[in-house]
Amino acid sequence: MVDNTKVVPLTRFLEEQPLNKDAPLVRAALLDWEDKSTDVVDVVCPGMFSPVPDKSIKYSAELMAQFIFGSAAYQIANPSEKGKLMPAQLAGMKSMLKAYRSIIALEPNARISRFDELSKDEEQGNLPQVVEPLVVANCKSPADASTGGLPPWHFQMTPQEVASFSDYGPYDKFRNGDLETYSGLFNGHKENVQFYFEDGKLARIEISLYEGQDVKAAAKAWGQTYTVLKTQYGNLELHGIQINPSDDTPSPDVIAVASGAAVQAGGKVQLAPLKQPMDKFVFASFSSSTVQGDVFYYVEVFYDPPHG
Structure with missing residues (x-):
């Protein structure tokens, strides 16, 4: 079980060893912690980490999750910064890029050109100047940010973005385009989770805990x-x-x-x-x-x- 004291070291572990055999279990534990935590404000702004999530991109789900963990770890380490959009988004970006560099050190074919550019910006000390206009453009107001849901899924995701988290699949598709998986995490256990969309955006999450x-x-x-x-x-x-x-x-x-x-x-x-x-x-x-x-x-x- 994860508590606040473990969030920062576990986030650092995933930055340094994102492909470790224990990494999927660590991600699942952190996501479960985040769903229950009241000590962080999890804000996911569309476009911040484009081109992920996209299931055609290798390690897309792992990288997006790392963005979330980096933002959360920053708020735990700096409680007075809880809910402050700019520093939390910057921390998430830095954490994601660290994990990305660890991945391509082992698998060079997993390169993502935009992340290479962002890594170069960070190396040159320009990442804050790059991130700030992205936050302004993609997180104009709370209504523009997907801050709720069942981690790693957030309201306003497309069906493709929901299904990009392959660690929690496979996903079944209903005739109307809604989705479900039997590997979603709720209270630390795998459960049947269903995703309902309106106008192509995630509008409701249902966790089915008994049917019989x-x-x-x-x-x-x-x-x-x-x-x-x-x-x-x-x-x-x-x-x-x-x-x-x-x-x-x-x-x-x-x-x-x-x-x-x-x-x-x-x-x-x-x-x-x-x-x-x-x-x-x-x-x-x-x-x-x-x-x-x-x-x-x-x-x-x-x-x-x-x-x-």
Whole structure:
């Protein structure tokens, strides 16, 4: 498990040894940490690290992830700089370029001409002057930056950009162009993650934590979901069940049993953080449907762009 004390050294490890056999596990652990952390503001601005993400470019996903880690590590090392766009973007760029140079030292054929140019700018001391207009052009306002999602994926990504993270594939494509993978990370575990697009841009992420016909198993998954979201976001509001008013802090087991009974009776139970994170709107749902006479139960967590 990653905590704040490990973020900087692990980021440096990936800069120096991006192709190490343990690197994929380290990336997964850092991404899981970042999804839960409230100590960094993760801002991904389209165009900053072009031409990645692009699955036709070798190590595209690793390089983009390194940009995110570099920005986060800078904010951990410099808490007063949390959320400051320019220094965080510059730190992300520097970290990505370090990893890029480590990659091409081992695989010269993985060169990316733009990254060679940026590396030259950094060598000459000109990288801040190069990055600043990129930030101005690509991060004009919070609405122009993709700051929410489930790392490494962010709202406003195209289907091609989502699928470029091959470490979390393979991806299946629905008839309407939406995507899913069974290798997305949520709370440190691989889960079925689905991606919904509007006008070709990522507009919703769904994490499917249970789908089946066992209501007890579904209720157990719901209780675990309650625990995870309460740990991440604090107090939650529940809709669809009645809890004893004298029970100020019902246990996950009580939530699970009451919710399972409500859903089995045909209802739907939902929960959401009382205080939503700034970069996304989070809610979860426990529901059922009847398919050709068989009842199926579903436990899902949804990430939407911030409301309002």
